[in-house]
Amino acid sequence: MSEVLLEARAVAKHFGGVKALREVSLSIRRGEIYGLIGPNGAGKTTFFNCMTGLYVPDGGGFDFAGAPLLADAPQQAAARGIARTFQNIRLFGNMTALENVMVGRHVRTRAGVFGAMLRTAATRAEEAAIRSRAMELLHYVDIAERADDLARNLSYGDQRRLEIARALATEPQLLCLDEPAAGMNATETGELRELIEGIRGDGTTVLLIEHDVKLVMGLCDRVAVLDYGALVIEDVPAVVQKDQRVIEAYLGG
């Protein structure tokens, strides 16, 4: 429980003169649900993007499962076991729900170009395995009946679930969810909460960026608060909730 899975070491990122991240250091332990909160523009998504290799940090870096993560190599982050969803859903809209999840299996499978062209037995078996695993994941997030619909035709809530299924398909050790409850009603948020707890129950560490403070405080084992790109506090929810600096950051004090 106490083993550190992801360690951020003084990660810094600026865009022109704007310091989006100011030497943020935090550590996420294996098996926990870790919340990252903060007001709009606090740097939460920038932190995600640096960690998953979409941005190159201007300073500091990440250690994942005991070894550093290379910057600017998103497919390596996936191979190492980091998966994510996006604040603004980014599915492959013109592919079916099932295909979206099958794409997620890519990083865990091998067959190459020539196998695909020559239709070797190994390739065919692998593709069948990908398909059945993808179908299991659609069942897991409870949208199996939409498997053959194009992703862009799914409802908003189902698209969020599909994004989670696609991320799980990469068999992550760390699943990063960027505002998964955004735009959801109370019932959907409750279902999402169960889903996240289930994912943790299966042994996956979860990093959650969220605006819904109630959801974060109820669900997370530990919470970090960012404000103006700097880490304000990292502790258990009960402590964070009472922290004067956090209250000020949220109330604009």
Add this chain to the structure above:
Amino acid sequence: MDIFLQQIINGLVQGSIYALVALGYTMVYGIMGLINFAHGEVVMIGTLVSITVVGLLIGAGMPAGLAGLCGLVVAVLVCMGLGWSLERVAYRPLRGAPRLTPLITAIGMSIVLQNLAMILWGRNYLTFPPLLPKVSFELAGTHFTLVQVAIVAISAATMGGLLLLIYRTKLGMAMRATAQNPAVASLMGINANRVIAAAFVIGSALGALAGVMVGSYYEIAHYQMGFMLGLKAFTAAVLGGIGNLAGAMLGGVLLGIIEALGAGYIGDLTGGFLGSHYQDIFAFVVLIGVLMFKPSGLFGEKAGDRA
């Protein structure tokens, strides 16, 4: 009426070849937004390689059909290697450069390949040995040859296979995912460089097949033949909506038919002032028309089903 049907058949044959070449343009464009103007030259190399191989094998006493098959296989393999090398040498170093830069490199590679072919095969027209027996059929007042039937049938089967590859396999899925959103695809562990290389290799294999077909249809080949063929296939891809696979297939066949009908009737229409050797103008009239009135092409949409 007979001439109309006859021209439709001729157009279908020519159009199948355009479609195969157009797929090479459209796959690369769909994934990386690059128009690979050297693709016509890949087709030309395919034709010339197959001529050499077929010539050697027939000279050694092999039956023409079998020699043709060997020539096809060698041409496909050589062109796959060529397509892969082109991407590696000419385009990969420019990933992330402004769009105009790789376009200029593409034209440069086209010139390099033409000159290379001129050095290897000479400046003269080469004759392509007949691969299939000269049988012809007659149906409803039209004539067609075994070669024509073979071209249409093999093209259709190949395009069906390509659709299966793109829509049913893991590689195809990776290609479609990369075309739709390269950043997210890379987070799924898809290596964009591999996908791009695959598009070049597959496109070049189709181009080599088209090259052998052109050679055995016209029974002639030349180091400059890729230029016009490439431009017309590019037109076909634009007509169908560049980046769209079905569009390239339909665009190719349509362009072939438009050209054939145009060539068949231009003499009558202009009172004999222009003859059928003006058939090339039709492709470019189509290109200009599409660019003026429907630049996205027949199946094109803004972020369409590219692959």
